[in-house]
Amino acid sequence: MFPLAERMKLVSESITLAVSAKANALKKAGVDVVGFGAGEPDFDTPDFIKEAAKAALDKGQTKYTPTPCYPELKAAIAEKFNRDNALPYKPQQITTGAGGKHCLYMAFMALLNPGDECLIPSPYWVSYPEQVKLAGGTPRYIRGEESNGFKITPRQLEEAITPKTRIFLINSPSNPGGHAYTPDELKALAEVVARHPNLIVFSDEIYEKLVYDGLKFVSFATLHPSLLDRTLTFNCHSKSFAMTGWRIGYIGGPQAAIDAINKLQSQMTSHITSFTQHPAAVALTDPRGAQSVESMRQQFEKRGQHMWQRLSALPKVTCVRPLGAFYCFPNVSAYFGKSAGGVKITDAVSFSAALLEQNHVAVVPGNDSGFDTHVRLSFATSQQQIDKGIDRIGEFLKKLT
Ligand SMILES: Cc1ncc(COP(=O)(O)O)c(C=O)c1O
Secondary structure (H helix, E strand, O other): OOOOOHHHHHOOOOOOHHHHHHHHHHHHOOOOOEEOOOOOOOOOOOHHHHHHHHHHHHOOOOOOOOOOOOHHHHHHHHHHHHHHHOOOOOHHHEEEEOHHHHHHHHHHHHHOOOOOEEEEEEOOOOHHHHHHHHOOOEEEEEEOOHHHOOOOOHHHHHHHOOOOEEEEEEEOOOOOOOOOOOHHHHHHHHHHHHOOOOOEEEEEOOOOOOEOOOOOOOOHHHOOOOOHHHEEEEEEOOOOOOOHHHOOEEEEOOHHHHHHHHHHHHHHOOOOOHHHHHHHHHHHHOHHHHHHHHHHHHHHHHHHHHHHHHHHOOOOOEOOOOOEOOEEOOEOHHHOOOEEOOEEOOOHHHHHHHHHHHHOEEOEEHHHHOOOOEEEEEOOOOHHHHHHHHHHHHHHHHHOO
16 A cells, blocks of 8 residues: 555545546547536636736746735735725735635645634535645534525524634635525624634635625625634635636735745745736726626526526425526435436435436536535536436436336
């Protein structure tokens, strides 16, 4: 056995990987798979952002940069936080990382001590618990019930806080639930946090621009005067600007936390890629940035409503209406215990595997998000694909007896 580090035992093998590997193998073999698995926009990065990247290369921005990033990008991010979020971060309170994922990882590493607990509402994005464990912390879950639109209540939060709780993580709009808290609901949670002065908040706001049905987005750190000094606000270009592959994430937060993250990053990756920094700044400051985000948002809203209506019309399937991000997260547990094509369905993984195998639709089982009764479907795909895929799901369900 090759001698791996003990910490590798902390990271779980993703049980959803088998399903996505199978989907890829089927596609390669020429099978017409309808893919609802992707966690990324199907749009391309807007042209003016690509042009800015070419200009950065032509200007010679190809060398090492300061760890947080070039001053131009720091200033653009601080301006964005002030303008869009009423967050008065100064440029020195900003840092960047290789996507939202790397930003979160660095922050857990910089702030968690062994035994510290991080409260994570479920359903949750798959990487949170793994990152907390790698940083020596312990994930603790607060279940967002489907009957409450997957949202946790202030009482649940209050009851979950112990002397060991160091971080409360909030992700609204959310992956995979597609839910988003109203400003009043968030404020009620903020008031609980305000009563616990040792608690730090991580607010993962990467889906902030993708909200529907007139919902107003507010940044958590603005909701109580005591929160700005103990909240880290995470954002990225991946979802809003269709830039998943560019790996641009950023954090605004208390100076001591940002300094610690910079220290860590200076010994890790040094900084994000030099020639992505100018286009990242342009995306935030050029008015075409906001226009392209809004045009994508409108299309996602239409597709999300359509997918939700179609899923809700399937027999015995329940689905919370998506108010943000680009996911529907239906409950398929009424079919557990039934069989199709000789395969017994026992949980979301076996449901997803049989659906893929027999009717060629790829969905993500909710097991790695704390919900083995639900599957995630991304509506970052065309309406035609949505109809085709849900027709197939309907046929699959009919076979289950
Ligand atoms: C809730 C949430 N946070 C963070 C991330 C990470 O984003 P990035 O692709 O910028 O690393 C994702 C990506 O799917 C996500 O869904």
